[in-house]
Amino acid sequence: TVFMATGVKQRKQSKRKVSEKISDEINEVVIPPTPGFFERRRISEEKKKYEEGLEELLQSYEKDKEVVEHDSPPEEEERDTDTFILNFVFYLTIVLIFANTIASYLSGSLSILSTLVDATMDLTTSTIMRLCLAQAQQVDPRYPRGKQRLEMIGVILSSVVMGIANVAMIFQSIQAVINDTVDPHMTLGTMVILVTGCSIKFVVMIVCLKRGNNFCKCQAMDLRNDILTGIVALVCAYLGDAYWKYSDALGAISVCSYIAISWIRNTLEHIPFMVGVSADKEQLSRILKIAIEHDERIQKIDHVMIYHIGAKTLVELHIVMDENLPLKITHDITHPLEQKLNRLDFVDRSFIHCDYVCDGDH
Template sequence: MSKANSMKNDPKEASKNKTPLDPEQPSTATPLTLDILKTTKKKEMGVYAIMIIVNLANVGLVLIKGVAAYVSSSFSIGTSAIESFGDVFVSILLFVQFILDKKVKKSEYPRGRSSESTTNLTASVVMMALASVNFIQSFDALITGKLVAEFGKPHIAVVVINIIVKVFLFFICLIKRDNNQIHVLMRDQLTDVLTNSIALVAVCLAHFYWKECDFIGAAIIFVLIIRNWAPIASETWFKLQGVKGDEEVNKEVSKILSENRILFSKLAGFVTYHIGNKCIVEIYCELALEEIMPNIRSEIYSKFEGKEEIQAVYLLPISEVKNTNAVNLNENGNLPSETAKREQFVQLLQSV
C-alpha cells in the first residue's frame, strides 16, 4: 500500500510510471457537468451525447415495460424488463466511467484500484438473482394453475415500441461504434431486441392461442439472461482484484521481455495480477540508457500495446522487488525451466 500511495502522492513518479495504455485525462477539483463539457474534446461530444440519449431512453423503457408487466401479470414481459434493467445498469455504469475519466487522471489512482471486477460481480449476481426469482414465480404459477395473465393490445404495443426504440438506439450507437463504451452499449441494444422479440411472440401466442406460452417465453428469456451474465460472474470471481496472472500471461510478458532485453541494464523480475479480466504488469528493472534515450520508457510500454489481457505496465526500481513475490528471469530474460526451479529450491534448502 505504501508503494501505491507514494506513487499517487508523487506526481513525477506517477507521470514516469504512466503507460500509453492509460491515456492522460484532465483532472478537476470540482467535478461539475459544465467543467466536464469544457474539457471534453469536440470529437468526444458525440460519445457524450449518445450515452445521454441511450441512458434516458433505457430508463424510460424500463419504467414503461415494468408497468405493463405489473398490469398484465405477464412473466414474459416481466423477465424481459429485468434484462432491460441490466441494460440501464450497464449504460449508467459506462456513463459514470466516462465522466470519471474526464475528471481524474488514471495515473492518480494507486495501481490496480480502478478495477471493475467487484462491480461486474455485483451486477451479474443481482441480475441472475432477479431473473431466478421471476422464473420461480412463473414456474409456480404454471404448476398451481395460477397463470392469470390478462393481455391486451396496449401491452403488446408496449413491447413493439420497445423493439422499435431499441433498434433506433442500435443505429445511433452504430455511429460511434469505434468507441469501446459505445460498442458495449450497441451490443446491449441487440440483446434487448432479441429478448423483447421473444416476449412479443410469447405474449401474442398466449393472448390468441395458449396462455402457457407466456411461461415458455419467460423461460427462454431466463436462459438467455443466465447465458449472458454467468460467464461474467465466473470470470470475475476467479479473477478478482489482486489474483496473480495465469501462466499464459506470464509467458507472454516473459517473451516480450526476452525479445527486448537490450533495453534493460538490469532485470530482476516481474509481477502480474488481475484487476478484473485484465492484468497489471510490474517490471522491476534498471534503465541505464534512460539518460541518452529519454523515450526508452515509452519504447518499452509500446511493446505491450495491443495485448488484450494487459491493462497497464509499470517500470519499478529493483529495490522494491524484495517486497514482492516476483517471477524471476534467467540470464536470457526467459522464465526459468522446471529443472532450474528445482535447483533453486535445492539451493534454498541447503542454505537453511
C-alpha cells in the same frame, strides 16, 4: 571361367539379399491411414483458427506501433464517446420502463412483465456503471493510481443484480402456473411497443460492439438480452393468448433463465481479473515485440510477467544491457520504453528493471 561364373552368381545373390532386406524394412514402416472426413474438417478448422489468430496478432502489432508513437493514451480521447453512449442507454432505459409498464398492464402477460423487470434492472445497471465512470474520472490523492478498477467492480455488481432479479422472476412465473393465474391478452399497442424498443436497442447494440471496450461490451450484452427478452416475450404472449396460456409463463421462465445464466457466467469470467490472472499469449507477444524493437542496446529479455489488476494489466519487465553503459544512457532507454508500454490499451502500469546479467530473476 568357373571362378568368374561363381563370382557373378555370388554378386547376384548378395544383391538379392540386399533387395529383400530393403523390402522388409519398407514393409515394416507404418504408413498412416488417410484421415477421414471429420478429421480433415477438424484440421481445416484448426488451420483456419490459427490463420485468423495470426492475422489478428499482426493487426495488433500495427495498432501498437501507432499507439506507442502517439502523445496520449487512446482511451482518454474516446472517453467522451463512451460517456455519450452510456447516457443515451440510460435515458433510453427510462423511456422503455414506462413503455413496458403500459405494455404489461395492457396484456397481463408474464413474459412481457419479464421485459419490465429486465428494463428496471437495466436502469440499475446503467446507474451503477455511470457512478463507477464518474468516480473513476475524479482525482483523489488517497488513490494515487486512480480508480480505474471501479470499472471491473461495476461489471460484477451489474451481473449479480441482473442474475438475482431474473431468478426472482422465474419463481414468480412458477408460482403463477401453480396458482393458475396465467391469463395473457395480446394487443396491437403491446406489439408496437415491443417491436419499437427492440429495434432501437439493436442499433445501439451494434454501436457498442464496434466500440469494443469493457463498458460498451457490458452494455452490448445487456442490450442483446433485452432484444431476446422482447422477441421471446412477444411470441410467447401471442401463443398464450391464441393457443395455450401456459406458453406465456414458460416463455418468461426460459428468457429469465437464459439471462440469469448469462450474467452469472459473466461474473465468473470477471472474477479472475480481480484476483490477478495472467494475461493471454497475444498480449505477452505484443509486449515482447515492443521491448525487442525499442533499442538495439537491449541485449536480452531476462524476465517478463503480465497479470491483471482489474480490467487492465500490470507489466514487469527485466531487460539486460551492457554493464559499462552509464546510468544516464540506461535511463534514457528504459524510461521511453515504460512510456510506450503504458500507452497500450490493456496496460495499467509497467515497471522496467535494467540488469547487466541474465539471471532469470531468481
